[in-house]
Amino acid sequence: MTASLNARNAVAALVAVLLLLLPLYSELSGNIFVLTLFTRIVIFALAAASLNLIMGYGGMMSFGHAAYLGIGGYAVGILAFEGVGSGFIQWPVALAASALFALVIGALSLRTRGVYFIMITLAFAQMAYYVASGLARYGGDDGLTIYKRSDFAGLINLSSRVQFYYLCLFCLAGGIYLIWRIVNSRFGLVVQGLRSNEARMQAIGFPATRYRLVCFVISGTMCGLAGALLANNTDFVSPAIMYWTRSGDLMVMVILGGMGSLFGPVIGAIVYLVLEEFLSQLTEYWAMIMGPLLLLIVLFGRGGIMGLLGRFGRG
Amino acid sequence: MADALLRVRNLVRRFGGIAATDNLSLDVGRGELHAIIGPNGAGKTTLISQLTGQLKPNSGTVHFAGQDITRLPAYRRSALGLARSFQITSLLPDFTALDNVALAAQAHHGHSFHFWRNARKEGQLRDAGRAALARVGLEPRANVAVAALSHGEQRELELAVALATGPQLLLLDEPMAGLGVTESSRMVKLLGELRREVTIVLVEHDMDAVFALADRITVLVYGRVIASGTPAAIRGNAEVKRAYLGDARAVTRHG
């Protein structure tokens, strides 16, 4: 067991160091693009990590997680549009709105299981997409430009690429640390137990839905934070961020990295987005390669990348 | 029985056109070891499931310690002191043996909306878990993943998990299914010790064990009670012999 952990820990540590030193590399080499690319990757890694909490550890396959990226983003965008530029107001609102949405949607969706849960979370996220498209005041389909990034009163300047990157990285690190603590806590064991054998858990005295719902809300809130970060990153928010294929992207990142592994989502986000970037340089029709690639991964790549590393460690 | 711990009255459960439980009534006294026997298909597991809440009856009532629990969900019954072991081993396969029993203890030691402290380092829970494991003799295997345990050890773990919830009433569904000779006799000895601490309802096919342990026996055939009484009375009951015991002589220990 220690052998396999070593390979995974080594990779995780290596990636962490690389992420920390990236801005330095960007400064020295003058390559700004890599910094902006990885800012985006780090934000999506946070979103993927939040999804991993309910999918990998909780066994809840939500196909609607991109909705929270939109809710967090629109919270920032709408408040900025209405003249409220302070991050101290925008971001808590983003978190609260995401939590509320997760509470309502979770309460409804958790009345179902399996593929129906997948369909329902998908449907509700698409509903959010349609609602946002209908908000003519806030740009509707065309989206909403954010002219000034969230203002933190001199504490940190989001317009500075380097500062913003480190803020995102800090949020990611914080998110993963939080997930680590949750997963090993009483609450986390219950949620994992429910994934493992719900009937058994009910028989020993745990009410299932209650715990799942709280997990769902925590996950949605964390993703809402990613949404607020994303809106600042692109200086723009539109319904497209909530389109269901984005939820699919998040799912792929989680599974690619290895479900139920702490660092998997980070690896998954890096690999998926770098691959997407690389393929789209090659050809305009990169999805024609990505699509079948996904198919092959499902058929042959069990356990994702972290799972693969685990096997290598043992061998 | 006036102060029965468990009182079942006119329980009915249908599946389509078949009555798996057919107007069943039963009393279990506090402190007794009550065995339920019957041929395959008699509806024993269906009955247990209705007692613990995995299944809801179509009609009839179940009272536990004077309280009507007929419509109560499973997790609430566990809180009241009902514990169950499953006929088909139902554990948490991704966890270790100790994790399984510690979780069972956790369910009965306050709430679980704690998000920060490492639950595996909570001494109270781990000790309670180890105690349950020690009871069934699984302490040396505490840190082994469930998937790596032998079938016999898993059956013992089933019992340990039920015990870890600190129950008043243990409902055991064929705890000796698939056990070898040594393991079976160990289980019988264990049940003999447990009966002094907790009321037990035991569903079993192993007739030697049943007659050695039971204070009272209820015989189920096609969802109905055809006889209920002391082992001696059951042994002498002609109808029971005809329906069940005659064939049961051929039913020996498995394994």
Added chain:
Amino acid sequence: MLLVVEQFLNGLQFGLLLFLLAAGLTLVFGIMDLVNLAHGSLYMMGAYFAATFVAWSGNFVIGVVLALGATLLLGIVLEVVALRHLYGRDHLDHVLATFGLILFFNDAVRLIWGPAGLALPLPAWLTVPVQIVPGVFYPAYRLAIIVVALAVALMLYLVVMRTRIGMLIRAGASNREMIGALGINIKLLYTLVFGLGAALAGLAGMMQAPILTVQIGMGENILILAFVIIVIGGIGSIRGAFLAAILVGMIDTLGRAFLPDLLRKVLSSAAASTAAPALSSMLIYLLMAIVLVVRPEGLFPASRR
């Protein structure tokens, strides 16, 4: 009044189209336990095939028939080459693999037909308004959709409930191993069922094509509606899917048509025009939410499982 009748019929037509789509999905899910997100892609391919073959042959009917055949063939090829390897796996694997297929199809269509989308013009004899009741006119084409969809639904019912193949399909849904043990070629059965599902999706796509444009991604939007219908209608139930589809079609169409006016009576004009589109699109999801609260197993679930 005329407007209400017209919208009512529009709702019926939309609902029937949704049923064709949902039926294919339910069939495949019920028999092979396969979650096929690419079902929407088959809907899109049906539309693209129809637009292409109609333009190529110059004849509407010939084009449609060819397109149906092409979609059926595509479905069979898809099943044999890719999807049959997914049977028995986790539903999550299905979701991911078919999600990959969607990406592939969308880009493949963009490669072959370009990003702009196509138009499927109707022949003259289908554009005439038909007088269904004295004074009430309805476009012939939409009437044709209703008739064809009802006919297909009836045929589906007869095949599934009254023929030997249908019996195998229903039996296979309940117990796969049994069917295999009876010596029936399970692989062939599954391929045929999938082909049937694909044909239904393609038919829905090509029927809808003249009304909406034929474009990339058209499948995804409507697929979600199919999911909503299955959830509302009930688990594993084609009858439920039929009733739910009509219900959803009606609510969506009538809601979009009349909600803005209703809102304007209650709210200010500005508020109404902002809220109306958003609220209209939310209606069916609200319905789904209500169903989930009141009857999570759906309105008309099949009693098995």
